[in-house]
Amino acid sequence: MSNLTYTVIFYLFAAITVFSAAFVVFSRNVIYSAFSLLFTFFGVAALYVYLSADFIAVTQVVVYVGGILVLLLFGVMFTKSIMNTDLKSDVLHIVPGTLIVAGIIGALLYTFYTTHGWMPSETQLHGSVVERIGFETMSHYVLPFEMVSILLLAALIGAAFLARFDKPDNKKS
């Protein structure tokens, strides 16, 4: 792939990510926000491919789009009826919020672009990292891996327990 094509596709995915993220936040309709979040997750997954983390990109699509986004859509549709026109999300103290966010983004960008000290290493990641992830998971990171799996199991059991449907007066039926 030529260098120009690479760059143009990168900017395309960056624009998709940033603009759909803006639409998630500034749209007043919760359903539009949820579907716009889909494009944000796909754009972020494409950026992960650019960062030569292909396994993370696939995990992003499987976990975020397949799991979290479906869960969020379920939450939206469970808590409001679809046909209800009241599917809006109000905003509160928008002026201080806008000021703080503009200040934070401006400060971050100022820091990034006035720091001339980024020195990329000679040994950057290239190609696929799947094999290295496998080795690292089973050698250096085996304890965090097991801990996070137990945490995920406990969290999912807790979520099922919290969201179960039982009412005390419903027991007879």
Add this chain to the structure above:
Amino acid sequence: MEHLIPIGLNHYLTISAFLFGFGLFAVMTRKNAIVVLMGVELILNAANINFLAFSKFNGGIAGVMFSLFIIVIAAAEAAIALAIVINIFKIFKSVDVSSIDTMKE
């Protein structure tokens, strides 16, 4: 223009700064609890982009492993948060985070 063409670290950091800002805006100003959760997911994605960008330009694998763990934690967080939101909806008949003002039924 000359520092736009080779895709460097600053490009990824800029995207992640915007995602973080939008996520923070959603968390601070929206009243719907589901949209607040979406903001949290945007913030986690911004952190992931930063981890992977520094990992690529540093050459190590540590950032990749961290982003994998972040995705797992985000899945657990979304499940728990949705369960709590469903409980709040059962009790208050609303998911408006500014109108929830008691801690027990």
